[in-house]
Amino acid sequence: MERRLQQVFFGLSILALVLILAAEWQASTPSWKTYQRNFLQLEAQGEPNAVAKAAVLATPPEIHQVMLTGLQRVDRCTTCHLGVDDPTMKNAPEPFRYHEGLGPHIASKFGCTICHGGQGLATDKESAHGNVAFWQTPLLDRDYIRASCGRCHKEGDVPGVPELAEGRHLFENQGCRGCHKLNGVGGSIGPDLSEEGASLRSPQWLEQHFLAPNAVSAGSAMPNFHFTRQQARSLTYYMLSLTNADMGTYYSSVRLIPSPQYGRELFVEKNCITCHSVGGVGAKTGLDLLGVTKRHSPEWLDEQLVNPQLVYPGSSMPEYDLETNARKALLAFMTTATPADAQAILAGRKAELKPEDVAIEAGKQDFARFGCVGCHGTELQGGVPNPNAQGGEVPSLLHVADDYTKDEVIAIIRNGKAPPLDNAAGPTPPLYMPSWKHVLSDEDINRVADYLWSKQQKKESW
Amino acid sequence: MNLIRDIWQSIVRRDPLSTDKGKSELVFLNVWLHIHPAKVKKENMKFRHSFYLGFITFFLFLILLTTGIALMCYYRPYPPQAYQDMKDLQFAVFMGPFLRNMHRWAAHAMVVCVFLHMCRVFYTGSYKKPRQFNWVVGVVLLLLTLGLSFTGYLLPWDQLAYWAITVGSNIGSYAPIVGGQLRELLLGGHSVGEAALLRFYVLHVAVLPTAIILLTIVHFWRIRKDGGLSRPVWKLKPKQAPALVTIGAPPTVAPLVSIAASKDKTYGLMEVVTGKPIFETITPEEEEDTVFSYPYAFVREAVVLMATVTTIMMISLYFNAPLEQLANPAKTPNPAKAPWYFLGLQELVSHSALLGGVIAPALMVLALLLIPYLDSNPSRRPADRKWILWLFTFFVAVNLALIVIGTFFRGPGWAFVPPWVHVTAGVE
Numbered sequence: 001m002e003r004r005l006q007q008v009f010f011g012l013s014i015l016a017l018v019l020i021l022a023a024e025w026q027a028s029t030p031s032w033k034t035y036q037r038n039f040l041q042l043e044a045q046g047e048p049n050a051v052a053k054a055a056v057l058a059t060p061p062e063i064h065q066v067m068l069t070g071l072q073r074v075d076r077c078t079t080c081h082l083g084v085d086d087p088t089m090k091n092a093p094e095p096f097r098y099h100e101g102l103g104p105h106i107a108s109k110f111g112c113t114i115c116h117g118g119q120g121l122a123t124d125k126e127s128a129h130g131n132v133a134f135w136q137t138p139l140l141d142r143d144y145i146r147a148s149c150g151r152c153h154k155e156g157d158v159p160g161v162p163e164l165a166e167g168r169h170l171f172e173n174q175g176c177r178g179c180h181k182l183n184g185v186g187g188s189i190g191p192d193l194s195e196e197g198a199s200l201r202s203p204q205w206l207e208q209h210f211l212a213p214n215a216v217s218a219g220s221a222m223p224n225f226h227f228t229r230q231q232a233r234s235l236t237y238y239m240l241s242l243t244n245a246d247m248g249t250y251y252s253s254v255r256l257i258p259s260p261q262y263g264r265e266l267f268v269e270k271n272c273i274t275c276h277s278v279g280g281v282g283a284k285t286g287l288d289l290l291g292v293t294k295r296h297s298p299e300w301l302d303e304q305l306v307n308p309q310l311v312y313p314g315s316s317m318p319e320y321d322l323e324t325n326a327r328k329a330l331l332a333f334m335t336t337a338t339p340a341d342a343q344a345i346l347a348g349r350k351a352e353l354k355p356e357d358v359a360i361e362a363g364k365q366d367f368a369r370f371g372c373v374g375c376h377g378t379e380l381q382g383g384v385p386n387p388n389a390q391g392g393e394v395p396s397l398l399h400v401a402d403d404y405t406k407d408e409v410i411a412i413i414r415n416g417k418a419p420p421l422d423n424a425a426g427p428t429p430p431l432y433m434p435s436w437k438h439v440l441s442d443e444d445i446n447r448v449a450d451y452l453w454s455k456q457q458k459k460e461s462w
Numbered sequence: 463m464n465l466i467r468d469i470w471q472s473i474v475r476r477d478p479l480s481t482d483k484g485k486s487e488l489v490f491l492n493v494w495l496h497i498h499p500a501k502v503k504k505e506n507m508k509f510r511h512s513f514y515l516g517f518i519t520f521f522l523f524l525i526l527l528t529t530g531i532a533l534m535c536y537y538r539p540y541p542p543q544a545y546q547d548m549k550d551l552q553f554a555v556f557m558g559p560f561l562r563n564m565h566r567w568a569a570h571a572m573v574v575c576v577f578l579h580m581c582r583v584f585y586t587g588s589y590k591k592p593r594q595f596n597w598v599v600g601v602v603l604l605l606l607t608l609g610l611s612f613t614g615y616l617l618p619w620d621q622l623a624y625w626a627i628t629v630g631s632n633i634g635s636y637a638p639i640v641g642g643q644l645r646e647l648l649l650g651g652h653s654v655g656e657a658a659l660l661r662f663y664v665l666h667v668a669v670l671p672t673a674i675i676l677l678t679i680v681h682f683w684r685i686r687k688d689g690g691l692s693r694p695v696w697k698l699k700p701k702q703a704p705a706l707v708t709i710g711a712p713p714t715v716a717p718l719v720s721i722a723a724s725k726d727k728t729y730g731l732m733e734v735v736t737g738k739p740i741f742e743t744i745t746p747e748e749e750e751d752t753v754f755s756y757p758y759a760f761v762r763e764a765v766v767l768m769a770t771v772t773t774i775m776m777i778s779l780y781f782n783a784p785l786e787q788l789a790n791p792a793k794t795p796n797p798a799k800a801p802w803y804f805l806g807l808q809e810l811v812s813h814s815a816l817l818g819g820v821i822a823p824a825l826m827v828l829a830l831l832l833i834p835y836l837d838s839n840p841s842r843r844p845a846d847r848k849w850i851l852w853l854f855t856f857f858v859a860v861n862l863a864l865i866v867i868g869t870f871f872r873g874p875g876w877a878f879v880p881p882w883v884h885v886t887a888g889v890e
Contacts, residue, residue, distance in 0.1 A: 005761045012768035019775040026779065027557040063554055074546070076553070121549040134621070134786040 032123050033061045035080040039096050046088065063123060066111045075111030075120035077128065084112075115148040116140060137198060140240070144203040150241025151197065154325075157262075166231070167238025174225055175374025179431075182242070186371060187434040189221060197243040206236040221430030223375070223384040263333025266326055268345055269365075274358045275317070279339035282346065286317065293335045301331055318362055318443075363451030366444050375431060380455055389419035389429040401456040406449050413445050485754040495760075497682045499690055501752040502759050511586070511694040514766045515579035520678070521770040522572040526610075529565040530667065537617070539663035541656050544619040545788045552785060563778035569611050571774065573803050576607045584833070584854050587842030588692035594834035596684040599677055601830045606674045608803060613666035615801050616659060624789035625798035627662070628654050633800065633811050636819035653791065698843050796874040805868030806861050812876050826857075 036059075044053040064078040083089030083096040084107045090098045099107065105115070113120040117137040122128035130138035140148065150164040157165050171177075177186035180193045196206075205216055210232035213222035227235065267273070275286035282288075293301065303310065305327045308317035322330065367373060375384045375394040382396035400409055416435035418428075436445065476487035486500040505511070536555055537547050551558035580600060583589055589597035616627040631654065635645040650657030685691065800808045810818025829836075839847055873879030 002758065002761065005765055006757075009761060009765045009768060012765065012772055015772045016768055016775065019772060019779065023557055023560040023775065023779055027560060072542075119549075121546065121553055123553040127553070136787055 030123060031125060032063070032079045035095060036061045036082065039082040042089075042092060042096060066108055068111045068114075071111065071114055073111060073113060073120050075107075075113050076123055077112040077116075077118070077120060078107060079123055080125070080128075081112070113137075114151065115145060117148075141203060144236065144240055147197075147203075147237035147240035150238065151243055154241075157259075161237070163234040163237040164241060167234035167236070167241075170227075170231055170235055171238055173368055173373070173378075175368065175371040175376075175378075177369065178371025178374035178434075179222070180371075183244075185439055189431060189434060193239065193242055195242065195244045196239045197241055203236055203240060206239050207232050210235050219430075223431075259329055260332045260336050262326070263329035263331070264337075264341070264345075266322070266330050267333055267337075268348070270320055271358055271361055273342060273345050273349075274361075278337050278342035281339040281342035289334055289337065290339070293331060298331060301334075302327055305330065318359075319441075359447055360451050360454045363447035363449070363454075366440070366448050367451055370436070370440060370444075372448070380452070384431070386419060386429045386431040388422050388426040389431070390422050392422065394419075394431060397452055398455065400452055406453060409452065410445055410449050413440070413448060479756065482754070485756045488756050495755075497686060498755045498759060499686065500755060502690070502755050503693070504751050504753055504758075505694050505697050506691040507759060507762055508694060512691065513578070513582060514762070515575055515582050517763055517766045518770050519572055519575040519579055521767050522568045522575060522774070523674070523678070525568040525771065525774055526565060526572065527671070529561055529568065530671075532561055533565055534667060539617070539660050541619055541659060541789070544617065544659060548618045548620065548785055559782060560778055563781065563783050564774055566783035567777045567781070568774050569614060570802075572607055573611050576604050580604060580830075581854075581858060585844075585851065586692060586695050587844075587847060589834040590837070590840065590842055591834075593684075593688045593692065596681060596688060597834045598831055599681045599684065601827070603674060603677050603681060604830075605827070606670055606677065610666060610670045610674065611803065612801060613662040613670065616654070616662045617666065618785055619659060619789050621786040621789055621793070621795060622784055624654055624791070625795055626801050627658070629798050629808060630800040630804050631658075633804065633807055633819045636811065636815040638816070638820070641820070655791075692842070695842060695844060698841075797872055797876050799868070799872070802865060802869055805872075806864030809864045809868040809872070812872075 040057050040059055044056040047053045047056055063076055064082070065074050065076045066078065067074050078084060081095045083092050084099040087098050089096050090100070092098070111120060112118070116139055118130040118139045119128055119132075119135050119137075122130075126132055127135070146161045147164070149158045149161045153161075153164070171182070176182075176193075179187045179189035180191065181188065182193050184194070186192075208216045209220075209222070210225075210227050211229070213220045213224055272289075273282045275283050277283060277286075277288045277290075279290040280288065296304075300311070304312070304317075305320065305322055308315040308319065367376075368378070375386075376382050376397050377384070380397040382394045384394040385392065386394050404412070412433060414435065414437040417433040419432055421429070440448070476491050477484035479485055479488060488495065489498050489500045490496045533551070536551055536558065538544060548562075551562050555561075583597065583600065612627070612630060615630075616623045631645050631649055634648070635641040637644065646652065648658070648661065649655070650661050799805060807819065807823055810822055812818070837847075837850060839850070841847060844851060870881040871878055873883075
């Protein structure tokens with residue numbers, strides 16, 4: 001017995017030693033070392049003589065990493081993808097191939113995962129590519145990779161990615177905000193989309209969901225907007241680009257380069273020409289804007305756009321809730337705007353707008369911007385299915401004046417309303433009127449009501 | 463060489479191990495080994511008596527200490543960095559995964575072994591006089607082990623950690639009056655955050671290990687002072703007053719030596735004192751059953767040590783410690799579950815917060831602590847203590863059943879979902 005026990009002890013000690021060696025072996029033979037060896041052999045082939053070859057091959061294996069404090073990430077992808085910034089590796093096999101067409105976005109400054117997704121800290125293929133449990137952002141499919149441009153380029157046109165601008169445009173004009181919050185503004189019927197790009201949903205799921213909401217998410221309250229494939233793709237791109245992650249000053253600064261072109265679009269969209277003129281061309285209600293950027297400091301102008309009443313008490317200029325970059329873009333346009341521009345803008349307008357129409361136009365823009373059109377339609381026609389609500393669909397707003405006074409409508413917008421039920425015992429209808437008082441200012445709500453009243457069809461006289 | 467011999471002799475002062483005196487001196491002249499008696503009873507060393515569960519627990523604790531200190535070199539107890547350090551351990555630190563796996567699996571194993579050790583001590587009736595207090599120390603050690611495991615659970619700062627601790631600490635807050643404040647004290651705020659991570663870290667690496675080391679010393683000391691390991695139940699004689707031969711002075715016989723007490727002298731315990739020793743004494747025939755601790759006890763302990771270490775190493779080579787995504791207070795997994803050993807509690811809480819989360823566990827701990835004082839039956843023979851064995855078995859079974867239900871049968875919204883029914887894990 002005693003002898004046997006001593007043998008067992010000896011055996012177990014040997015086993016412990018073997019296990020330690022096994023763990024050591026497991027730790028010292030990671031797959032990235034094999035990749036690095038293969039890469040060195042590939043590199044050595046190009047060397048002219050044996051000495052240089054030997055020198056290349058003698059490079060010790062090490063983990064390469066790009067520390068991106070501004071992006072709050074560390075990318076170790078270049079531990080295996082050793083040729084990404086080496087043009088001589090243009091025809092090398094993966095994972096060593098040179099990454100073409102990066103432009104200024106070199107790996108050593110931007111890393112890889114900010115565009116490609118995946119797990120930057122990982123050093124084995126499976127974990128790094130992110131197709132593992134508990135990693136939310138696996139590598140993006142090739143088809144969707146350009147969506148990542150929108151993570152930093154949050155506004156305006158992104159060269160080479162028209163989908164982003166189109167997706168953003170669709171989002172703002174199809175009334176998505178009526179149900180979905182984005183960066184704090186929007187309804188609460190659907191999920192908050194502020195971090196949709198960092199969620200678990202795959203691009204394919206999103207695209208399918210836009211084409212047929214109920215096909216991938218049974219019982220979804222989201223109406224079918226009958227998007228085309230192209231539109232669904234654009235919206236998917238936009239969704240994938242949405243992330244709340246702080247991009248750091250260096251990376252986010254790209255958003256702050258205002259383009260006069262974007263400013264011009266805003267100038268048209270906000271109907272500035274209805275009140276203002278440029279070098280005498282345009283309306284005379286407001287100031288002439290020619291050379292306005294020379295007369296005032298950028299800070300003064302910015303404040304004027306944010307809060308006109310503060311700068312000019314009694315000013316009739318509305319607040320437009322423009323984002324920082326939009327305001328900068330507008331001012332950039334102002335520095336370059338000429339009477340010829342104003343002429344062209346005036347010529348592009350369908351009908352002459354009167355100043356009193358501007359409030360209604362602003363109401364219409366609010367109606368679109370805050371997502372009312374999502375359910376009530378771009379022409380107030382309603383008709384989005386809402387099972388078990390009276391009439392089975394979201395009501396048209398073309399006849400609200402028949403049933404409500406303006407004050408009642410304003411109260412409904414402010415406080416929200418649950419739709420009357422078709423069948424009292426049935427399920428709660430998925431869609432309802434959210435309360436907007438925390439999102440819209442009273443002024444905005446009044447404008448929306450003005451807009452609604454402007455659209456009321458005249459009662460048919462019997 | 464004289465120098466080497468001098469050095470050796472300055473360290474090792476015992477006689478050669480070939481002599482009985484040397485074997486004895488090896489034990490009692492050595493600060494680490496003297497917790498053993500010089501001689502042990504053969505029967506007490508039998509595996510089926512103690513299953514060496516106390517030793518296994520202790521060895522697991524040693525593994526945890528060593529791996530834990532190594533892990534501390536790679537860990538910053540600050541929210542985003544803590545998680546990144548886990549990823550570094552997983553991907554960049556040499557043998558990092560192995561290190562972390564060993565720590566994780568040894569920790570789970572220690573919780574299990576402490577519990578099994580307690581069951582063994584109960585079933586053999588070893589908590590009875592004179593060992594009552596050591597049982598109490600043991601129960602406190604169990605609670606400290608749970609505390610260590612619970613505080614360590616948060617440190618990876620992933621979703622699993624964050625929500626398990628959120629749920630776990632919420633259970634504590636159901637206690638009336640002080641509950642909320644206790645939770646706030648523990649978390650350093652109203653929710654699990656930076657402050658909580660730092661507090662848990664301090665508890666995990668400093669406060670609780672120190673407490674557990676100090677109490678372990680008491681626990682071991684008391685084993686010796688209470689007469690060593692209890693006799694295996696199969697050696698107990700049925701219903702017969704044990705014929706004790708007290709060394710020196712049986713109660714009925716005059717002491718061997720009697721010295722008149724003097725006011726001018728102080729007496730140390732090392733002197734001959736009269737009276738009955740508090741621990742069990744051995745009869746002459748039992749004396750013949752004893753062997754020297756060296757090598758008989760030591761080789762067994764060494765085998766258990768190596769078996770424990772190799773088992774944990776084998777598990778750690780093949781199974782990776784879980785690491786989920788970065789903790790996100792805005793995304794509650796559904797269901798959010800406490801660490802497995804608290805899932806019985808969570809199951810109780812799901813039925814009644816106050817009754818299940820406070821009263822039942824408090825009574826349970828109190829009952830455990832008081833067992834040796836409430837159980838007035840002096841006999842340790844299983845035949846004499848049938849109903850209390852059944853009662854304890856029932857207690858253990860209920861606890862296990864609750865943990866199993868909480869672990870495998872609870873799905874989103876804490877609804878009853880058998881493990882073979884697949885429900886896609888919802889994230890709110």
